[in-house]
Amino acid sequence: MSLFGSLFTGVSALSAQSQSMGMIANNIANVNTTGYKRNEASFSSLVTQAGRSTVYSPGGVRAATEQTVNQQGTPQQTASSTDVAISGSGFFVVQQSPNATSGQETLYTRAGSFSEDENGYLKNSNGFYLMGWAIGDDGALVDATADVASLSPVSVGFESGRTKQTTQADVVLNLDARQSTAGAGPHFSRSMTVYDSLGAAQQIQMDFTNTTAANTWNLRLSDPLGGAITDPANTTDLPLVFGSDGKLDKAATLAAGLAATPPSPMAYNPPGDPNGDLELNLTGIDWLNNSDNTQSIKINISGMTQSASDYSVGTITQDGAELGLRTGIAIDSAGNVVASFSNGLTQNLARIPIATFTNPNGLQERTGNVYIQTSYSGSYNLRDAGTAGAGNIATSSLEASNVDLADEFSRMIVTQRAYSAGTKIISTTDQMLTELLQLR
Secondary structure, eight states: OHHHHHHHHHHHHHHHHHHHHHHHHHHHHTTTSTTOOOEEEEEEEEOOOOSSTTOOOOOEEEEEEEEOTTSOOOEEEOSOTTBEEEESSOBEEEESOSSOOTTOOOEEESOOBEEEOTTSBEEETTSOEEEEEEBOTTSOBSSOOSSGGGOEEOBOOOSSOEEEOOOEEEEEEEEETTOOOOSOSOSEEEEEEEEOTTSOEEEEEEEEEEOSSTTEEEEEEEOTTOOBSSSTTOOOOEEEEBOTTSBBOHHHHHHHHHHSSSOOOEEEESTTOTTSEEEEEEEEEBOSSSSOTTEEEEEEOTTOEEESSOOEEEEEEESOEEEEOEEEEEEOTTSEEEEEETTSOEEEEEEOOEEEOSOGGGSEEETTTEEEOOTTTOOOEEEOTTSTTOOEEEETEEEOOOOOHHHHHHHHHHHHHHHHHHHHHHHHHHHHHHHHHTOO
16 A cells, blocks of 8 residues: 555655646746746645554655745836836726626726726736726816726826916015006006816906005006906906015905905905915906806905005916816826826826735736635725835836746756656656566
């Protein structure tokens, strides 16, 4: 019995070492596969229980696959703005198709070589589509939860460009305190370019008139083309009161504005804080061109001054933009997919979550360098990059495989010798059986 047992023990040794060689071969073959995690053979003995301590029955050996999914590969820089690597724990969530059909299997990968396909979706080099939380035009996440059901394929395709209507402006200028009040105004005028909801450039005319009241000017805002800025007739004068130091007296200006008829649209920002900025709140602007006729613009005037020097304009800025076509897509370190446009605007389109597992080595490997959740891995947790144990996102980078060729070749030599030893067991046992059969 022990001779036949030795024969089968040798066979089990060959089988186990063959599996080990298969893992080594696969590791070497995938040494340049992005995000690949090597597999190692873990050997364990098989024992045959003997009825008596004086009789030994040989057992065998078996090889089990031990994954190294939790071991980090080296991030390598690339030239693509949509290539991303995870530094630390976690996986990107992907699926096989961008179609929002039920029954698709949720997959996880470390291969972040994403690029735009012909339909505007981001997919990696293995053909799997990146999933993320959608971001609305207001910059807020849309229905984002910790459930993968809240994720959707990340789309970066646009049929048109993007515009941004002006909502905030800032005016910094100096008025000449030497200006005579004789004669009709305005004594100084400047225009400010803003943008409506259609991306068209509009002008707000600012006319300043020095009054007989000390250190007091009237400001009239109007649209040269006839649009309603402050009232349909554009006849409202907004009082500006300056202190003896030449700076705008915000409290006196606000009080004078509220006492005017009709009251001027002035307010502190933040509300009620006299140390905050003083703003003109223009609402219900109708440019008479079928754009949004409820446009509102807040103009910060806290930077206006009055001094005995020439009129000068420091800065006139606003946050709007004309129509811009998409010029690029990038993924930032927070996981936001960001589109940039020719008008200088940027817009966050989606946020990429990081899926973490209690035991990532318990995930089941699938073709294409992806994994699925199993009972051994534990349930997924969706987190923002860099929070609650999730890894950080390295932009314009790809994670190299964690295969060490020197280590694999060393294991190959040991495996080869072990396999040869297994064949020696079989050949030697065969010789012993031959001698046994030759007994007369």
